[in-house]
Amino acid sequence: MTISRFDDKIALITGGTSGMGLSTARRLLAEGAQVVITGRDRTRLEAAVKALDGGQRVLAVRGDVSSLPDLDALTATIRDRHGRLDVLFANAGVASFQHSGDVTEAEFDHIVDVNFKGVFFTVQKTMPLLSEGAAIVINASWTLHRGLAGASVYAATKAAVHNLAHTLAADLGPRRIRVNSVSPGYIETPMFHDNISAEAKTAVVASVPTARTGTSEDVADAVAFLASGEASYVNGQDLIIDGGLVATAAALTG
Numbered sequence: 001m002t003i004s005r006f007d008d009k010i011a012l013i014t015g016g017t018s019g020m021g022l023s024t025a026r027r028l029l030a031e032g033a034q035v036v037i038t039g040r041d042r043t044r045l046e047a048a049v050k051a052l053d054g055g056q057r058v059l060a061v062r063g064d065v066s067s068l069p070d071l072d073a074l075t076a077t078i079r080d081r082h083g084r085l086d087v088l089f090a091n092a093g094v095a096s097f098q099h100s101g102d103v104t105e106a107e108f109d110h111i112v113d114v115n116f117k118g119v120f121f122t123v124q125k126t127m128p129l130l131s132e133g134a135a136i137v138i139n140a141s142w143t144l145h146r147g148l149a150g151a152s153v154y155a156a157t158k159a160a161v162h163n164l165a166h167t168l169a170a171d172l173g174p175r176r177i178r179v180n181s182v183s184p185g186y187i188e189t190p191m192f193h194d195n196i197s198a199e200a201k202t203a204v205v206a207s208v209p210t211a212r213t214g215t216s217e218d219v220a221d222a223v224a225f226l227a228s229g230e231a232s233y234v235n236g237q238d239l240i241i242d243g244g245l246v247a248t249a250a251a252l253t254g
Ligand SMILES: NC(=O)c1ccc[n+]([C@@H]2O[C@H](COP(=O)([O-])OP(=O)(O)OC[C@H]3O[C@@H](n4cnc5c(N)ncnc54)[C@H](OP(=O)(O)O)[C@@H]3O)[C@@H](O)[C@H]2O)c1
Pocket: 014, 015, 016, 017, 018, 019, 020, 021, 038, 039, 040, 041, 044, 063, 064, 065, 066, 091, 092, 093, 094, 095, 114, 118, 139, 140, 141, 142, 183, 184, 185, 186, 187, 188, 189, 190, 191, 192
């Protein structure tokens, strides 16, 4: 039986050209949605549109989430094409890891600009388009729940966007808009491979009770649940999708 929880729904997925964003676009599309995906790179956007193979139901818009003019242009494009939004997956993010003693101001600003400012203004700018009963899901990270060496600025931006889900749920409650976050664990995407070597992956897998890394589809399943009517009473929460990493981290480290 085909599940179609998103028939006639309009969904925006920032950072939809790769990893979890692309998998979530594929999942929502398969369940009937019309999707808008964004990213900074035109070639990657074209490749994603081709890979999704959704015809007129996929719209790709180039833009940087840390640029307010880009977000204004994105909102105008969605207004012209669809007139509203039912699902927002604020997913675009960047990562870089180094000891807190070595973080430069430029690196700090870059991560905060994309991961925190980008999420905040993606929600603010698209707010007028959100339909009554719409769902927002923000992509946070397991690192907001446990200390990870080298993750100081990255993890703090993820704690910030998880916290946003609380206040936004309150702010948008009168419009029956739900706001939740997801906290993926170690998910094998291009970002994962940029930061974790093949040797380090063995230790990563050993730290996860399910003894595997996660897939983009694992996260897409959870995002689709939170965005759907099945989660209509789940609001202001963070759903950790990590194979048990956070729940057992204390035991593993003694
Ligand atoms: N992979 C993990 O283990 C993991 C774990 C926890 C949380 N996360 C979070 O999950 C989210 C998705 O990551 P992923 O692992 O799927 O990474 P990914 O495969 O590298 O995808 C990142 C996506 O974001 C886009 N993007 C990056 N900077 C952007 C910007 N300034 N404006 C617009 N789009 C931008 C990228 O496209 P362009 O580069 O073309 O712009 C790409 O589509 C991120 O927020 C990340 O922090 C990842």
